[in-house]
Amino acid sequence: MWCRLAFILTFLQLSTASDMDNPIIIIGSGLSGFAAARRLMDNDINNIVILEAENRIGGRINSVRFSDGIIDLGAQWVHGQKNNLIYEMTRNNFDFGTTPFEEMYSTFVLTNGTKTDQKDIRKIVDVAYKIIDDIDDLEDPQGSIGETFNKKFDKALKSSKLKNIEPSVIELMKENIERNYNGYTASNSWYDLSAKKNSEEGKASGNQYLTWKKQGFKTFFNFLTKKAPNPAQYLNIESKVQLNKKVTNIKYNTKDETSNVAVTCSDGSSYSAKHVIFTPSLGVLKKYHESLFSPALPQQKILAIKNYGFGTVGKVFLEFEHPFWLEQGKPFLAYEFLWLEQDKKEAKSTNREWMINITGIYVVDQFPNLLEVFLGGSNLNEFETFSDSKITEDCMWLLEKSLSKSLPKPKAMTRTKWLTNDNFLGAYSYGSMDAEKANIGPKDIAESILNADESPILLFAGEATDEKYPSMAHGAVRSGFRAADEIVKFYE
Numbered sequence: 192m193w194c195r196l197a198f199i200l201t202f203l204q205l206s207t208a209s210d211m212d213n214p215i216i217i218i219g220s221g222l223s224g225f226a227a228a229r230r231l232m233d234n235d236i237n238n239i240v241i242l243e244a245e246n247r248i249g250g251r252i253n254s255v256r257f258s259d260g261i262i263d264l265g266a267q268w269v270h271g272q273k274n275n276l277i278y279e280m281t282r283n284n285f286d287f288g289t290t291p292f293e294e295m296y297s298t299f300v301l302t303n304g305t306k307t308d309q310k311d312i313r314k315i316v317d318v319a320y321k322i323i324d325d326i327d328d329l330e331d332p333q334g335s336i337g338e339t340f341n342k343k344f345d346k347a348l349k350s351s352k353l354k355n356i357e358p359s360v361i362e363l364m365k366e367n368i369e370r371n372y373n374g375y376t377a378s379n380s381w382y383d384l385s386a387k388k389n390s391e392e393g394k395a396s397g398n399q400y401l402t403w404k405k406q407g408f409k410t411f412f413n414f415l416t417k418k419a420p421n422p423a424q425y426l427n428i429e430s431k432v433q434l435n436k437k438v439t440n441i442k443y444n445t446k447d448e449t450s451n452v453a454v455t456c457s458d459g460s461s462y463s464a465k466h467v468i469f470t471p472s473l474g475v476l477k478k479y480h481e482s483l484f485s486p487a488l489p490q491q492k493i494l495a496i497k498n499y500g501f502g503t504v505g506k507v508f509l510e511f512e513h514p515f516w517l518e519q520g521k522p523f524l525a526y527e528f529l530w531l532e533q534d535k536k537e538a539k540s541t542n543r544e545w546m547i548n549i550t551g552i553y554v555v556d557q558f559p560n561l562l563e564v565f566l567g568g569s570n571l572n573e574f575e576t577f578s579d580s581k582i583t584e585d586c587m588w589l590l591e592k593s594l595s596k597s598l599p600k601p602k603a604m605t606r607t608k609w610l611t612n613d614n615f616l617g618a619y620s621y622g623s624m625d626a627e628k629a630n631i632g633p634k635d636i637a638e639s640i641l642n643a644d645e646s647p648i649l650l651f652a653g654e655a656t657d658e659k660y661p662s663m664a665h666g667a668v669r670s671g672f673r674a675a676d677e678i679v680k681f682y683e
């Protein structure tokens with residue numbers, strides 16, 4: 192306690208003597224950066240500077256105005272309730288919506304527009320998704336998710352339920368299920384997803400698709416800053432943020448306990464801090480760790496940065512005059528596509544290869560006139576470099592071809608570009624086969640760098656550093672709290 196008091200006093204002195212000389216610097220204003228600031232401020236540590244490369248706060252939370260509400264270009268759903276910090280922090284004061292994410296509400300369409308037997312498809316879906324649920328609970332998982340799935344699915348094929356289904360339909364559905372899995376995990380291939388790493392992660396149980404209705408995920412920042420539920424408790428974390436500050440170098444010295452960490456930005460400005468919390472994505476670390484850190488990071492951390500998976504996903508929102516997809520009284524989730532070989536060829540030869548990665552075109556909770564195209568896997572670089580009008584035309588091409596009718600044109604569209612944005616370089620992390628082989632995980636990416644006096648001078652937060660819920664928004668929040676706690680503890 193005395194130490195904490197001394198620490199707070201030191202801060203107070205610093206704020207009069209050399210105000211900005213020794214703040215705690217947080218790099219990144221996403222969920223983990225804000226969570227770290229919140230925890231520090233809850234402990235009366237207020238001398239904080241948050242350096243953010245973008246011209247906005249939020250990172251991979253990017254809620255934007257579209258149609259008659261706010262939609263999410265980044266994280267959209269709260270995945271799970273029990274043990275999900277985001278849900279726990281908001282549940283009493285926010286009335287969540289939900290997306291009816293039941294595959295049985297999807298309409299599966301062949302890409303050439305011919306009808307397919309939805310009953311057969313449902314049988315495959317039932318068997319396949321039961322296998323996927325079981326994979327999460329395997330005792331001694333080995334190999335990749337793809338291999339594990341195939342083994343179990345091949346066994347299930349012999350069961351009477353799937354025996355009489357056309358093998359070609361089964362193959363098309365298998366591809367569809369892999370696409371969906373890749374979309375969920377942001378991996379290029381489920382043969383690159385480690386079943387062991389998957390089993391090491393936690394899963395918050397309960398509804399996996401809670402939505403922020405028309406208000407967007409950014410609503411949660413009000414809870415992080417305590418603006419909600421009681422504005423009187425508001426912590427003005429926003430005022431700590433300096434936008435358009437791209438950090439290019441972080442110089443640290445572990446041998447001399449008196450020396451500070453020096454942080455330099457691309458505009459030439461520099462900062463000095465006793466503690467730095469680094470939160471940018473694993474994609475940023477992969478590309479820039481050599482130029483960002485002097486001296487180089489420890490070998491084990493580099494091994495983890497190189498081998499843990501980081502992939503991408505994409506979204507397109509299309510607004511229509513009327514919901515042409517709804518049939519009276521019938522629940523609807525999505526159009527999911529079964530790509531026939533000749534249509535894949537056509538897509539490739541007409542510059543539409545990116546479309547083969549679409550997991551589905553979904554309804555959007557509370558927005559009756561919107562459809563959301565979701566895609567994962569490869570070819571997202573192409574998708575991101577194409578113009579909005581080409582993307583819209585391509586989406587309509589696929590819908591009209593598969594539904595075999597002409598459709599009204601969308602009124603408006605918006606879409607994502609996470610992979611080609613230098614401050615993200617992808618969407619989220621995953622437990623890859625390389626990570627399993629190298630025997631590394633989020634814990635190695637998280638490991639703090641300590642000074643000679645054991646003070647954590649360089650700390651790492653962000654979704655990819657959370658052992659339990661990597662990739663997830665609630666993992667990002669947990670990681671920010673963890674990093675801040677390390678600093679707070681040091682002074683206790």
Ligand SMILES: Cc1cc2nc3c(=O)[nH]c(=O)nc-3n(C[C@H](O)[C@H](O)[C@H](O)COP(=O)(O)OP(=O)(O)OC[C@H]3O[C@@H](n4cnc5c(N)ncnc54)[C@H](O)[C@@H]3O)c2cc1C
Pocket residue numbers: 218219220221222223224242243244245248249250251252264265266267268269270436437438439470471472475504505506607609613614615617618619652653654655662663664665667
């Ligand atoms: C399309 C998409 C959909 C998703 N869907 C979901 C979902 O439905 N549910 C869910 O739970 N999770 C989802 N996620 C994951 C979730 O968004 C992330 O786990 C979480 O937002 C990551 O927060 P973070 O603080 O770790 O990183 P970030 O939000 O990336 O924050 C890091 C910040 O650092 C900044 N930065 C980068 N480089 C520099 C630099 N050199 N100098 C200064 N600043 C820098 C960045 O601009 C960014 O603001 C989704 C992500 C994406 C992209």
